[in-house]
Amino acid sequence: MSIVNDIKRAYNQANTVEKLIYIQVATFIPFLIARNFIINWFTLKPSLEVFLTQPWTILTYGFFHGSFIHVLFNLLFLYYVGNLFLNFFTTKQFINYFLFGILGGGIAFLVMAPSGFLIGSSAGIMAVLVGLTTKIPNYEIRLNLIGGVKLWVITAIYVAVSIVGLDGTNPGGNMAHLGGALIGFLYTKQLEKGNDIGRFLEMIINSIANLFKPKNKKPLRTVHKKNNIKRKPSYKEENTKQKKIDGILDKISKSGYESLTKEEKEFLFKVGKK
Structure with missing residues (x-):
């Protein structure tokens, strides 16, 4: 076993x-x-x-x-x-x-x-x-x-x-x-x-996955503190993030992956894990 x-x-x-x-x-x-x-x-x-x-x-x-x-x-x-x-x-x-x-x-x-x-x-x-x-x-x-x-x-x-x-x-x-x-x-x-x-x-x-999820008859009420609530990124923030990704990809396309800075590599790695 x-x-x-x-x-x-x-x-x-x-x-x-x-x-x-x-x-x-x-x-x-x-x-x-x-x-x-x-x-x-x-x-x-x-x-x-x-x-x-x-x-x-x-x-x-x-x-x-x-x-x-x-x-x-x-x-x-x-x-x-x-x-x-x-x-x-x-x-x-x-x-x-x-x-x-x-x-x-x-x-x-x-x-x-x-x-x-x-x-x-x-x-x-x-x-x-x-x-x-x-x-x-x-x-x-x-x-x-x-x-x-x-x-x-x-x-x-x-x-x-x-x-x-x-x-x-x-x-x-x-x-x-x-x-x-x-x-x-x-x-x-x-x-x-x-x-x-x-x-x-x-x-x-x-839809298929939801068919196999257990359904709770009574949903549990959860009280969150305001400082624990995760704020959904705004459209402007998402757009800025996407522009940064596109800029890095363009840099890779022109000069290769090794041309990226350490910060750019870390940023790309974090994005790829999401």
């Missing part, structure tokens, strides 16, 4: 990216036990007729993986890209990007209608990666033996590999990657215009 408690404790202390990784690992176990059942009921098939009888597969395919190497590579990549993403976006936006990427990848797969089935979270990860790259294309990633590499270069390589792969042995999977990438690009571009296209998805998730 101590192992189970340790896992629960680790999960509760994890951030959103790490919790998603725990979920992906957990779903890989039943795939090993009941492979055919999972493939039949939870992976996305190229047939529109089959999809209409299994509409949930447009999402569930993104939470299973076909092999140990598949899940290991995706989750390692998700860990590094996802945690970097949280420094510039909110946790809710991370969930939105990932789920929209899964949906976009699934739709691209259905449109192409290849043979086989679609499985894996790559489309969601591509949405996160491309969305982040669209925001901070010149951010430098430090790689062993290579040194600093611009984020847009890494992303361009992944997109190029997916395009070339359309003529390979896994055209459906590569089409899904490109579908997720397109979603990530469009989402960030809309955010830059002040439109968060993921708001309605947040509303759906919150």
